[in-house]
Amino acid sequence: MPNATPTPRLQLRRISKRYPGCLANDAIDLSIAPGEIHALLGENGAGKSTLMKIIYGVTQADSGEMLWQGQPVNMRNPAQARQLGIGMVFQHFSLFETLTVAQNIALAMGPAAGTPKQLEPKIREVSRRYGMALEPERLVHSLSIGERQRVEIVRCLMQDIRLLILDEPTSVLTPQEADDLFITLRRLAAEGCSILFISHKLGEVRALCHSATVLRGGRVAGHCVPAKCSDQQLAQLMVGESAALIGEYPKANGGATFLRVSGLNWHNPDPFGCSLTGIDLQVRSGEIVGIAGVAGNGQDELLALLSGEQTLPRDAAQTIRFRERAVADLRPDARRRLGLAFVPAERLGHGAVPELSLADNALLTAFQQGLVSHGLIERNKIESLAQAIIQRFGVKTPDTQTSARSLSGGNLQKFILGREILQQPKLLIAAHPTWGVDVGAAAVIHRALIALRDAGAAILVISEDLDELFQISDRLGALCGGRMSALQDTAQTRISDVGGWMAGQFHSPQPQPAAV
Known part of the structure; x- marks a missing residue:
């Protein structure tokens, strides 16, 4: 941890915020030093996001005091926060979907930063340098979730920031992208930038953060040095119970094939989108199939085609089947009547x-x-x-x-x-089922998915969280450039294998299991 300094970069004294029926923050004390990477931990609803919004000026505290570099400050709005050198990446994106990447960043930085056209070279340079490549001319509505997250992060990195607040910044990043981000954050901290880091991925908190404050029920429940704690210890600090939260689940073989995708080809009319080529996929009743992939490699397009939000012509209806019923030309309500349930990203x-x-x-x-x-x-x-x-x-x-x-x-x-x-449902398709949720909520969701699997449902999970996919999936595959690898039993698969698939290094096609 950096050397202690007599003047914290940011100090909160007894900050409280009440909403109707909820005391979100109850006399919170928090101090962050220059160059410190400080984690804020807690369950969903513990008050973390409310506290971050108070610091960033999105909302105002009902009581308490905020000191910025030793001086009292009343943070009235985000523009004031940015002027002081505070940047924030929200868990829920704050982007205008009808504007381009460059226009969104220009709006955030203000007129002094230049026009969107003038900012384009710097956006390309910064995004490439930090391993989060972006095309400044793209409209935000055409971006995947992961790409939108990159815009939020790059937007902050382009500012002259002294405090960077990150609310679940790696939720939709691959492990490699997260590693690149951590290199950037450590470099920023070494240069004196303070970082307030919210994440439910406890492993990355332990690897990255110098110290942590734990919130529970809107109050400070304790402090710790994450590197000296196990994931289980951190989880128990957050939820206040000793029950195991990091579960291991037995693998299943499944029964008859319920979802069958055969030779699915789809040309995306969006020039910035991803087209699908030769997708073959089977999901059996009583199993969970996990699909990995870097954001923007066809996940959104595949989800739309499977859910019915995007239909195919009648002559291509056989490319997607529920049991032996052709469904590729059916709308979502018709597919739901056949047993589909859908959790979007x-x-x-x-x-x-x-x-x-x-x-x-x-x-x-x-x-x-x-x-x-x-x-x-x-x-x-x-x-x-x-x-x-x-x-x-x-x-x-x-x-x-x-x-x-x-x-x-x-x-x-x-x-x-x-x-x-x-x-x-007979078939559940879930995109990023535990994106941005705490370990307690993730455990609830995982147990529910396993129980549904064991009740005989076919489940397809699309996620960028490899730890999650290895934990709950019975078979695994990956998307890259609109093509999909063959599926492989999770028990026979290494993380390095999936990393190769995500980069397009597919093995020779392996035979899909025969329908029972």
Whole structure:
């Protein structure tokens, strides 16, 4: 850890923030030195994101004091924070989708930084230097989730920052990309930049951070040096219980093939998108198949084609089958009637409508489960379903009428996944199921997926988290450039194998298991 300094870069004294029905921050004390990489740990809903927003000026504390380089400051807005040298990468992206990468970065940096056109060379140079290549002319709506995360990070790295706040910055990065980011962060810290790091990936916290503050229930629960703790010890500090949170699950062989993708070709009309070539894939009832890949290599396109958000012409309907039923030309509602459930990559706006209550969000995909009768909504049944999701999956929320927007990322993810699982699907497709959630929530989600698998469902998980894929998948493959490797038993697969597939180094095709 850097040498101690008498004047912290940032100091919080008894910061409190209350929302209706929730004390998000309760007299928080926090101090960060110049050049220190400081982790902020805690469960979803522990108050981490609220505290970061107070520091960045997105919201104001109800009470307490903030000192910046020893001087009291009232952080009124993000523009003031940026002027002082504070940059923040949010867990939920703060980008304008109809603007280009360069236009988004220019807006964040202000007129003094130059026009978007003038910034383009620097964006290319900075993004390449830090291993997060971006094309400045691309429209944000055409970017994958991982690429949007890169925009957020590069946008901060282009500023003259003294404090960098990172809220789950590696959630959609590959291990190699994360390693490159850590090199950058260590260099920034060595140059005197302070870094406040929020992550639920405890291994990277232990490897990167000099110190950590743990929040629980909106209060400071303790401090530690992550390098001196195990993952299990850090997890127990966060959740306050001794139960094992890092689970090992037995592998399964599965039964008859439910999802069969044969020779799937799709040309993406978006010049910046990824086309799919010769995709072959089988997922059997009673197994979990994991698909890895660097963001932007066809994951979004494959998800759209499997979910029905993107359909194919009738003469290509046989390329995707549920059992022996051709479905590639069917819309999402028709596929759901055949047993499909779907957890999209983006929670707010895709998995849930931010302004709607949890009860109404439950209705969005479960309306075929007897929640509508003769054209009338059965409010009591919707309420019962929402309550069942909340109770079974441990969703922390005041009630079923709480808006989806007000939930933490992990709690909203548990609600969305629970909504799909309680429909007892024959096929569940889940994208990044534990992206940005704490270890407690991830354990809940993993156990739910394993239980659904053991009940006979076919499950396809697309994720950039290799640790997760190795933990829960029975077979593994990877996408690269719109092509997919052959699937291989997880027990027979090394991380280096998957890394090679992610780079396009495919083995000779291996025979898919025969349908039972």
